[in-house]
Amino acid sequence: MPKDFNQLNFKEKQIYLDKLRHSSAHVLAEAVIKLFPKAKLTIGPPIEDGFYYDFDVQNAFTPKDLKKIEQEMRRIINQDTDFIEREVTRDEAMLSVKDNQFKIEILESIPKNEKITLCSHSNGNFEDLCRGGHVDKTGDIKALKLMSTSGAYWRGDEKNPMLQRIYGTAWESKESLDNYLNRRQEAKKRDHRKLGRDLDLFFFDDLSPASPYFLPKGTIILNELYKYVRELYEKYDYKEVVTPQIFDTELWKLSGHYSNYSENMYFVKQDEKEHGVKPMNCPAAAMLYKSKSHSYRDLPLRLADFGRLHRYERSGVTHGLTRVRTFTQDDAHIFCTVNQIGIEIKSFLDMLSESYKTFGFNEFRLALSTRPEKKVGDDKIWDNAESILKEVLDKFSSDFTIEDGEGAFYGPKIDVFVPDAIGREWQLGTIQLDFSLPDKFDLEYTSQDGTRTNCVVIHRAMLGSMERFLGVLIEHLSADFPLWLTPVQSIIIPITDKHNEYCNLINVKLKNAGIRSEIDKSNERMNAKIRQAQLKKIPYMIIIGDKELENQTISIRSRTQKNSDVISIIDFIINIKEEIKLRTL
RNA sequence: GCCUCGGUGGCGCAGUGGCUAGCGCAGCUGAUUUGUAAUCAGCCGGUCGUCGGUUCGAAUCCGACCCGAGGCUCCA
Numbered sequence: 001m002p003k004d005f006n007q008l009n010f011k012e013k014q015i016y017l018d019k020l021r022h023s024s025a026h027v028l029a030e031a032v033i034k035l036f037p038k039a040k041l042t043i044g045p046p047i048e049d050g051f052y053y054d055f056d057v058q059n060a061f062t063p064k065d066l067k068k069i070e071q072e073m074r075r076i077i078n079q080d081t082d083f084i085e086r087e088v089t090r091d092e093a094m095l096s097v098k099d100n101q102f103k104i105e106i107l108e109s110i111p112k113n114e115k116i117t118l119c120s121h122s123n124g125n126f127e128d129l130c131r132g133g134h135v136d137k138t139g140d141i142k143a144l145k146l147m148s149t150s151g152a153y154w155r156g157d158e159k160n161p162m163l164q165r166i167y168g169t170a171w172e173s174k175e176s177l178d179n180y181l182n183r184r185q186e187a188k189k190r191d192h193r194k195l196g197r198d199l200d201l202f203f204f205d206d207l208s209p210a211s212p213y214f215l216p217k218g219t220i221i222l223n224e225l226y227k228y229v230r231e232l233y234e235k236y237d238y239k240e241v242v243t244p245q246i247f248d249t250e251l252w253k254l255s256g257h258y259s260n261y262s263e264n265m266y267f268v269k270q271d272e273k274e275h276g277v278k279p280m281n282c283p284a285a286a287m288l289y290k291s292k293s294h295s296y297r298d299l300p301l302r303l304a305d306f307g308r309l310h311r312y313e314r315s316g317v318t319h320g321l322t323r324v325r326t327f328t329q330d331d332a333h334i335f336c337t338v339n340q341i342g343i344e345i346k347s348f349l350d351m352l353s354e355s356y357k358t359f360g361f362n363e364f365r366l367a368l369s370t371r372p373e374k375k376v377g378d379d380k381i382w383d384n385a386e387s388i389l390k391e392v393l394d395k396f397s398s399d400f401t402i403e404d405g406e407g408a409f410y411g412p413k414i415d416v417f418v419p420d421a422i423g424r425e426w427q428l429g430t431i432q433l434d435f436s437l438p439d440k441f442d443l444e445y446t447s448q449d450g451t452r453t454n455c456v457v458i459h460r461a462m463l464g465s466m467e468r469f470l471g472v473l474i475e476h477l478s479a480d481f482p483l484w485l486t487p488v489q490s491i492i493i494p495i496t497d498k499h500n501e502y503c504n505l506i507n508v509k510l511k512n513a514g515i516r517s518e519i520d521k522s523n524e525r526m527n528a529k530i531r532q533a534q535l536k537k538i539p540y541m542i543i544i545g546d547k548e549l550e551n552q553t554i555s556i557r558s559r560t561q562k563n564s565d566v567i568s569i570i571d572f573i574i575n576i577k578e579e580i581k582l583r584t585l
Numbered sequence: 586g587c588c589u590c591g592g593u594g595g596c597g598c599a600g601u602g603g604c605u606a607g608c609g610c611a612g613c614u615g616a617u618u619u620g621u622a623a624u625c626a627g628c629c630g631g632u633c634g635u636c637g638g639u640u641c642g643a644a645u646c647c648g649a650c651c652c653g654a655g656g657c658u659c660c661a
Binding site: 041042043044045046047048052060061062063093097103106107109110116117118119128129130131132147148149150151152153154155156157158162163164165167197198203204205206209314315316317318319493495496497498523524525526527528529530531532533534535541543545546547555557562563564 | 586587588589590595596615616617618619620621622623624634651652653654655656657658659660661
């Protein structure tokens with residue numbers, strides 16, 4: 001560690017850690033070569049919190065190998081030799097990697113005018129083609145741990161050979177490493193898959209892989225989410241519709257999904273005809289729009305559809321609630337004129353940030369994706385659309401990224417990303433312009449001058465997949481749901497069973513007030529009941545004993561506050577209803 | 586899809602060729618009637634992911650398949 005590491009600012013620390021991790025990757029490479037002389041080196045960059053190195057080897061590394069490799073790395077680090085970079089000619093570099101097709105490929109991809117450097121440590125015993133950027137000595141790697149192995153395709157392309165990757169983490173001090181490992185432990189506790197089971201929210205089963213079953217408690221949360229979105233729809237002037245689930249393949253041929261998306265679709269045969277289960281709502285929305293003729297006066301028309309979607313996802317990519325094969329979205333399609341695009345997008349982003357704030361997602365990332373190579377519509381339309389999106393984004397947020405060429409073939413889009421507990425980012429909201437759908441489905445309106453004009457379609461989802469949103473939300477809140485969302489809002493705990501009757505009375509009052517309340521009449525001591533309630537993350541515990549019965553009061557213990565308040569049932573109901581209504585976080 | 590690891594009662598785990606496969610939690614029954622995070626006791630529950638093979642004998646070894654976990658363009 002540089003003496004003044006703690007004096008460095010955030011950016012400088014990052015730069016130092018990158019060097020440290022990149023250096024660690026070199027040490028890893030040396031250790032692997034020493035233990036597995038036939039291994040071929042490929043690339044070994046620093047990543048967030050660590051580094052990896054991809055090797056071309058016969059057999060995959062086992063956990064035992066990992067231990068041995070780590071030991072060898074320790075030895076190299078203890079030797080505390082200097083990292084040395086030297087510039088070489090292209091020919092010299094080529095000679096040094098002549099047996100390694102991967103390095104040759106890398107070398108060939110380096111622009112002609114760029115310098116070529118080799119880096120070494122261990123007194124020159126190990127040398128690797130490398131752009132540079134190391135710590136001074138191997139001994140500067142103060143804390144290190146190999147984390148895992150995995151297969152990884154060369155350059156990430158599954159057509160390429162698969163390499164074996166080793167992930168590691170490296171830090172400037174032992175404390176930082178411990179800190180990091182602790183953080184991972186904590187994040188694991190927030191894993192929505194675990195919490196979902198523990199709190200009886202949902203489960204999965206082999207007979208319908210990657211398809212969640214929502215238990216009553218999970219369903220309450222989902223329904224509260226729908227309810228909230230519907231309230232916003234009211235406010236922002238959307239109309240909700242319900243559309244079919246399964247369509248004659250004709251529709252998917254018309255929409256283009258049959259040729260572009262069929263590998264992600266489920267098909268069923270009935271009456272000698274092929275039908276596709278919908279993976280998206282848009283064709284149905286288009287049919288709905290077409291069911292009557294429209295005037296410019298009808299626009300913008302915002303049609304919301306919570307339709308259930310099915311998408312076949314490859315077996316290796318599904319993940320808890322965040323990547324499933326069947327889900328619903330708070331999906332809507334906005335049919336509008338070209339001139340209305342800007343204002344519609346602005347209004348949507350307003351609604352989106354209003355809702356994200358309600359959930360405590362104060363930091364989300366916006367990404368604008370622009371025209372890809374394969375696209376419909378001429379450049380003029382795209383120029384216009386992209387500049388509208390940029391303009392809205394500029395006004396809306398100082399901080400968004402532009403992903404060139406990442407747009408859908410039918411139009412540019414803005415995606416909203418939110419990180420989960422372990423730092424993985426998930427796309428939640430999205431807003432996409434579509435120049436293709438109106439054309440394919442003849443979505444027209446009669447304009448002021450009586451001519452028929454194609455409208456513009458905007459696809460948009462705010463929370464995105466409701467299932468994914470719930471998954472990310474569970475991790476974000478550690479399942480400490482705000483009162484309005486939580487399945488059981490209060491639990492009444494009688495101290496002995498002679499208090500049961502009074503508890504029944506309170507429960508009826510709470511239920512009449514629309515509060516989701518339960519009584520714990522189990523044959524347990526109060527302490528155990530409190531523990532249960534805490535573990536189930538129930539916001540309010542109502543403790544009832546002799547005192548409460550006598551004074552006709554209740555004792556409140558909240559999940560965050562041990563000390564209980566003794567208040568009247570009326571006051572409690574007033575407070576709790578206010579908290580629900582305001583959707584207090 | 587591909588690579589590695591894994592799959593034992595509802596959940597979390599132990600058990601690596603040999604007696605009726607264990608433990609904790611949960612569930613059920615009984616006793617206890619207790620003031621802010623676990624009362625005690627008893628009972629129920631498993632063809633060890635599925636199918637096939639090796640073996641006198643398989644949860645344990647081998648193969649296939651299913652499911653899950655961590656990864657699979659953060660570039661010398």
